[in-house]
Amino acid sequence: MSEVSRQSVVRTYDRYAPYYDMLFGPIQRAGCRQMASVVGTLAPARVLEVGVGTGLTIGRYPEAAALTGIDLCPRMLALAKQRASALPQREIHLALMDAESLDFADGSFDCVTVPYVLSVTPNPERLVAEIRRVCRPGGHIVIVNHFTGSRFWRPMERIVRSLADRIGFRSDFDYADNILRHDWTVLSSNYTSFVRLYRLVVIRNG
Numbered sequence: 001m002s003e004v005s006r007q008s009v010v011r012t013y014d015r016y017a018p019y020y021d022m023l024f025g026p027i028q029r030a031g032c033r034q035m036a037s038v039v040g041t042l043a044p045a046r047v048l049e050v051g052v053g054t055g056l057t058i059g060r061y062p063e064a065a066a067l068t069g070i071d072l073c074p075r076m077l078a079l080a081k082q083r084a085s086a087l088p089q090r091e092i093h094l095a096l097m098d099a100e101s102l103d104f105a106d107g108s109f110d111c112v113t114v115p116y117v118l119s120v121t122p123n124p125e126r127l128v129a130e131i132r133r134v135c136r137p138g139g140h141i142v143i144v145n146h147f148t149g150s151r152f153w154r155p156m157e158r159i160v161r162s163l164a165d166r167i168g169f170r171s172d173f174d175y176a177d178n179i180l181r182h183d184w185t186v187l188s189s190n191y192t193s194f195v196r197l198y199r200l201v202v203i204r205n206g
């Protein structure tokens with residue numbers, strides 16, 4: 001798996017921030033919408049979104065849920081805060097924090113969402129350990145991410161593989177190594193669209 005450092009995540013997303021919604025919004029929208037819809041069916045009281053970015057999904061979560069969003073990159077988070085200020089009726093807390101070292105007590109959330117972050121964070125295993133700790137036992141973890149495996153995307157994955165540290169995500173991210181190897185329960189795993197770029201994975205914690 002390609003190496004990505006913490007500094008490069010902050011530097012890269014700091015650069016992307018002003019253009020992020022325009023560049024990535026359209027290709028990631030279906031995944032965000034489906035993820036929020038799954039969260040709606042789970043009806044959690046407390047939701048944590050790790051790597052909340054510019055807050056593209058925050059307005060889509062169920063209204064009754066108290067939402068906490070964290071991100072490593074101050075510029076991305078500043079944009080999420082602007083978005084949240086347009087939703088004054090919602091309970092939304094946003095904080096600068098590393099998802100690999102979360103400042104929350106064990107079992108603080110009923111549901112943790114991880115949209116387009118697992119292959120970005122420097123150490124995905126540490127992130128998984130942390131989200132499992134702060135998600136209550138029996139709670140849900142919802143991941144949207146690109147995983148290698150599709151023949152259609154393989155040539156592109158090869159081309160950008162060595163650039164992971166500069167482009168801010170790994171293209172060579174394996175489903176078995178990063179999802180199936182953990183002793184959690186995968187409830188469903190589906191592509192978010194026919195182009196098979198991203199998967200939506202719904203997991204029960206424990």
Ligand SMILES: C[S@@+](CC[C@H](N)C(=O)[O-])C[C@H]1O[C@@H](n2cnc3c(N)ncnc32)[C@H](O)[C@@H]1O
Pocket residue numbers: 009010013028032050051052053054055056057070071072073076097098099100114115116117120121122127
């Ligand atoms: C591809 S963007 C996704 C943003 C948002 N989830 C969305 O769906 O638009 C990845 C985000 O994850 C954040 N990130 C990466 N590693 C992180 C970590 N260890 N802790 C917190 N945020 C992290 C980046 O700063 C960036 O904002």
